Amino acid sequence: MTIDHCFAPASLHGWMQLALNEARRALHVGEAPIGCVLLDADGSVIGAGHNAMRETGVVTAHAEMKAFEAAANKVLPGQSYTLVTTLEPCVMCTGAAMLAGVTTIVYGLKAPADAGTARVEPPDSPNATAPAVIGQVGAAESRALFHQWLEMHGDDESRCEQRLFIDQLLALTDEVVSGESTKPTATRARPNSESPLCPQ
Numbered sequence: 001m002t003i004d005h006c007f008a009p010a011s012l013h014g015w016m017q018l019a020l021n022e023a024r025r026a027l028h029v030g031e032a033p034i035g036c037v038l039l040d041a042d043g044s045v046i047g048a049g050h051n052a053m054r055e056t057g058v059v060t061a062h063a064e065m066k067a068f069e070a071a072a073n074k075v076l077p078g079q080s081y082t083l084v085t086t087l088e089p090c091v092m093c094t095g096a097a098m099l100a101g102v103t104t105i106v107y108g109l110k111a112p113a114d115a116g117t118a119r120v121e122p123p124d125s126p127n128a129t130a131p132a133v134i135g136q137v138g139a140a141e142s143r144a145l146f147h148q149w150l151e152m153h154g155d156d157e158s159r160c161e162q163r164l165f166i167d168q169l170l171a172l173t174d175e176v177v178s179g180e181s182t183k184p185t186a187t188r189a190r191p192n193s194e195s196p197l198c199p200q
């Protein structure tokens with residue numbers, strides 16, 4: 001079975017649970033609770049990862065990039081892949097997905113300030129893709145993990161930058177609280193406000 005045109009809600013939510021499990025791993029080690037799995041055309045997980053920016057000190061260590069790293073040597077030209085991530089991917093990760101031949105991006109919670117899905121145009125390179133984008137899958141579960149992060153780590157001054165990111169995300173996604181009644185939304189990738197600063 002290929003998954004290119006098979007987006008049954010049960011499959012979407014099943015895949016999202018795998019990504020949410022990755023996000024929970026991030027939560028428990030104090031990273032921003034964002035998780036991702038990369039699936040091949042058969043729907044098998046070939047890479048998984050969670051945000052690791054704090055652990056690694058690497059600004060590009062987003063969940064999606066870690067999933068691509070984990071899938072090293074398994075992403076081949078001419079194949080189709082599905083990227084399932086708990087938070088709408090940023091410009092970097094959306095661009096990486098296009099270069100990797102990802103044909104579908106499935107995300108959980110919308111990321112109004114940081115999302116790349118509506119900002120990034122696919123390049124003209126031979127294997128680049130313009131992925132279909134399916135959002136709001138497991139959005140409430142994803143959002144709840146950010147609340148949990150605040151409860152667990154919100155008072156830690158050394159995590160100020162993470163907290164600012166999460167505070168903004170929660171403020172901008174207030175309407176998602178009713179959660180799973182939100183139907184998945186499908187679009188196709190296409191085409192800032194000032195960020196508050198941590199106290200010095």
Ligand SMILES: [Zn+2]
Nearest residue numbers: 062090092093
């Ligand atoms: Zn990213």
